[in-house]
Amino acid sequence: MSNQKAINIAVLGATGAVGQKMIETLEDRDFPIKELKLLSSSRSAGSKITFKGTEYTVEEAKPESFEGVDIALFSAGGSISKKLAPEAVKRGALVIDNTSAYRMDPEVPLVVPEVNEADIKTNNGIIANPNCSTIQMVAALKPLEDKYGLKRVLVSTYQAVSGAGNEAVDEMNEQSKAMLNGEEYEASILPVKGDEKHFPIAFNALPQIDVFEDDGYTFEEKKMMNETKKIMHMDNLPVSATCVRLPIAVSHAESVYVEIDEEKVDVPAFKEVIASGDGVTLQDNPSEQEYPTPLSAAGKKDVFVGRIRKDPDVDNGFHMWVVSDNLLKGAAWNSVQIAEKVVKNNWL
Amino acid sequence: MSNQKAINIAVLGATGAVGQKMIETLEDRDFPIKELKLLSSSRSAGSKITFKGTEYTVEEAKPESFEGVDIALFSAGGSISKKLAPEAVKRGALVIDNTSAYRMDPEVPLVVPEVNEADIKTNNGIIANPNCSTIQMVAALKPLEDKYGLKRVLVSTYQAVSGAGNEAVDEMNEQSKAMLNGEEYEASILPVKGDEKHFPIAFNALPQIDVFEDDGYTFEEKKMMNETKKIMHMDNLPVSATCVRLPIAVSHAESVYVEIDEEKVDVPAFKEVIASGDGVTLQDNPSEQEYPTPLSAAGKKDVFVGRIRKDPDVDNGFHMWVVSDNLLKGAAWNSVQIAEKVVKNNWL
Numbered sequence: 001m002s003n004q005k006a007i008n009i010a011v012l013g014a015t016g017a018v019g020q021k022m023i024e025t026l027e028d029r030d031f032p033i034k035e036l037k038l039l040s041s042s043r044s045a046g047s048k049i050t051f052k053g054t055e056y057t058v059e060e061a062k063p064e065s066f067e068g069v070d071i072a073l074f075s076a077g078g079s080i081s082k083k084l085a086p087e088a089v090k091r092g093a094l095v096i097d098n099t100s101a102y103r104m105d106p107e108v109p110l111v112v113p114e115v116n117e118a119d120i121k122t123n124n125g126i127i128a129n130p131n132c133s134t135i136q137m138v139a140a141l142k143p144l145e146d147k148y149g150l151k152r153v154l155v156s157t158y159q160a161v162s163g164a165g166n167e168a169v170d171e172m173n174e175q176s177k178a179m180l181n182g183e184e185y186e187a188s189i190l191p192v193k194g195d196e197k198h199f200p201i202a203f204n205a206l207p208q209i210d211v212f213e214d215d216g217y218t219f220e221e222k223k224m225m226n227e228t229k230k231i232m233h234m235d236n237l238p239v240s241a242t243c244v245r246l247p248i249a250v251s252h253a254e255s256v257y258v259e260i261d262e263e264k265v266d267v268p269a270f271k272e273v274i275a276s277g278d279g280v281t282l283q284d285n286p287s288e289q290e291y292p293t294p295l296s297a298a299g300k301k302d303v304f305v306g307r308i309r310k311d312p313d314v315d316n317g318f319h320m321w322v323v324s325d326n327l328l329k330g331a332a333w334n335s336v337q338i339a340e341k342v343v344k345n346n347w348l
Numbered sequence: 349m350s351n352q353k354a355i356n357i358a359v360l361g362a363t364g365a366v367g368q369k370m371i372e373t374l375e376d377r378d379f380p381i382k383e384l385k386l387l388s389s390s391r392s393a394g395s396k397i398t399f400k401g402t403e404y405t406v407e408e409a410k411p412e413s414f415e416g417v418d419i420a421l422f423s424a425g426g427s428i429s430k431k432l433a434p435e436a437v438k439r440g441a442l443v444i445d446n447t448s449a450y451r452m453d454p455e456v457p458l459v460v461p462e463v464n465e466a467d468i469k470t471n472n473g474i475i476a477n478p479n480c481s482t483i484q485m486v487a488a489l490k491p492l493e494d495k496y497g498l499k500r501v502l503v504s505t506y507q508a509v510s511g512a513g514n515e516a517v518d519e520m521n522e523q524s525k526a527m528l529n530g531e532e533y534e535a536s537i538l539p540v541k542g543d544e545k546h547f548p549i550a551f552n553a554l555p556q557i558d559v560f561e562d563d564g565y566t567f568e569e570k571k572m573m574n575e576t577k578k579i580m581h582m583d584n585l586p587v588s589a590t591c592v593r594l595p596i597a598v599s600h601a602e603s604v605y606v607e608i609d610e611e612k613v614d615v616p617a618f619k620e621v622i623a624s625g626d627g628v629t630l631q632d633n634p635s636e637q638e639y640p641t642p643l644s645a646a647g648k649k650d651v652f653v654g655r656i657r658k659d660p661d662v663d664n665g666f667h668m669w670v671v672s673d674n675l676l677k678g679a680a681w682n683s684v685q686i687a688e689k690v691v692k693n694n695w696l
């Protein structure tokens with residue numbers, strides 16, 4: 001990226017799990033930055049963060065913080081996005097928002113560059129970054145839709161606690177230590193900070209991510225179902241999800257079942273299509289016990305796919321196991337990737 | 349059970365994770381035992397186990413160990429069952445085998461009492477106890493089949509390490525401690541003892557339980573697919589599974605998707621049918637964050653079902669979250685339950 005016009009970047013939520021990864025990713029990608037502004041709530045303002053050898057002080061985010069900013073990466077929670085994104089846009093910034101605040105807004109493109117890069121262009125100042133568990137699934141679905149067409153999708157997720165922030169990871173670690181020592185540890189964050197009840201995540205599985213909606217689905221499940229349709233421009237694609245939080249620090253895994261719109265496809269052909277996907281790496285060799293796991297995918301940018309099998313009873317039905325770092329492709333890397341496309345295509 | 353004719357019981361594999369639970373369950377149920385024989389491999393022979401206040405010495409299992417035994421509960425691995433079950437039968441014992449050795453043998457009934465109790469009667473001396481992950485699923489499917497009929501089943505599992513034995517639980521605990529201290533810990537047991545490669549289970553998810561078959565499914569997945577058809581007497585029921593091992597000590601959870609053979613069923617009606625199932629407890633109230641988890645189900649005999657939802661795009665499609673203690677209903681309790689039915693019905 002170093003030959004591009006250098007631009008002014010702000011990262012809002014700079015001290016959070018995703019914000020930290022955004023800063024690391026901007027550094028790692030050598031993103032062409034003229035000026036970098038690190039922003040947070042008043043609580044975290046004053047923190048020091050080193051970027052390319054220079055120490056930055058995190059400032060409290062205010063409407064005027066966005067004066068002169070070209071691209072603002074938001075990851076400080078939905079209510080803060082609702083409040084500050086219009087202020088940033090008013091001041092000329094392009095907001096790439098990693099919260100759920102604008103994702104389903106028909107005026108806001110919801111983008112996974114490997115799937116719908118062109119949608120970036122028609123924005124009114126805000127581009128939404130999809131939910132982490134949605135991003136990795138649509139990346140794997142895209143080459144299948146292109147080659148075969150998709151008839152339906154069913155997914156059960158295996159999600160890492162870092163999706164609920166650094167404090168959830170701390171809770172998991174402290175609980176794990178306590179339980180290994182035979183001690184009690186009261187849960188106070190997971191499954192959902194601010195919800196009525198809390199349950200231990202250590203050595204457990206919690207079938208609740210985000211709050212419940214009236215139909216019994218959680219909001220996380222609805223995000224996967226609705227965002228997938230929007231990103232893929234397939235309003236009528238049946239997608240149904242079960243989302244589960246597990247004692248894993250980083251990387252979400254997903255058991256994805258797809259029915260494709262073509263008969264008599266065999267597993268080798270299906271694997272070839274997956275391997276051809278942008279940003280997708282096939283890791284699938286049962287005879288060598290080769291398949292992705294959360295630990296093997298952590299710290300990597302790609303979406304990894306393995307365990308591809310054909311349903312013995314449904315000719316067009318296939319299983320796959322999709323794993324990706326929820327903080328990178330699921331969040332920070334996807335946001336930075338959108339910013340790179342904006343710069344590269346002169347869409348600013 | 350205390351008014352029944354007292355009988356001679358042998359437990360083979362008495363020092364293993366399931367064997368220990370079998371002994372606890374026999375005690376807990378006050379099973380009418382005249383004589384109790386605890387058997388193991390030569391390696392564990394000599395161990396002391398207390399049953400109802402009396403200390404027993406575990407003996408090495410040999411063909412002659414089964415002289416005078418009425419019911420023998422086997423849980424010492426498939427190869428030992430293959431060798432010793434015929435010897436026990438020859439000596440007049442009824443073998444209830446908790447390994448995969450005889451499950452798919454057409455001469456051997458495969459029994460979950462809530463589903464196919466009557467199959468117990470037509471045995472040739474061996475009754476097979478199904479795979480843990482199969483048992484809890486068919487217990488939940490049975491009331492649905494009875495009321496609506498089943499069209500297809502898709503399942504993704506969240507399985508505890510105790511299914512791979514006590515040494516796998518030790519590996520998970522030691523690995524967890526090491527990782528929490530930032531230390532290395534080489535995996536040597538999971539995903540499958542004796543397979544070529546080993547991967548860490550702590551803070552990870554391993555999409556391999558048991559060895560791979562030629563079609564890319566694991567043997568565990570095939571067990572769920574084939575045993576379900578056999579237990580339910582539904583040779584043509586489409587069942588397809590993805591089995592995943594997780595850092596959970598006890599209780600398997602399952603994301604089960606069913607299509608029933610009736611249209612226009614609503615969620616309250618579906619829940620009522622689940623609640624009516626033998627050995628099944630409905631735990632499903634999203635507004636109160638009520639749903640089963642591995643920790644909440646551990647130590648209990650029932651199969652717990654929650655998170656029941658209707659597929660928004662498929663009228664006869666429903667999701668449910670099925671959790672049960674893999675060592676109890678998934679193994680020890682199901683075996684003891686078969687033994688109780690044998691005694692109660694005078695089928696010995």
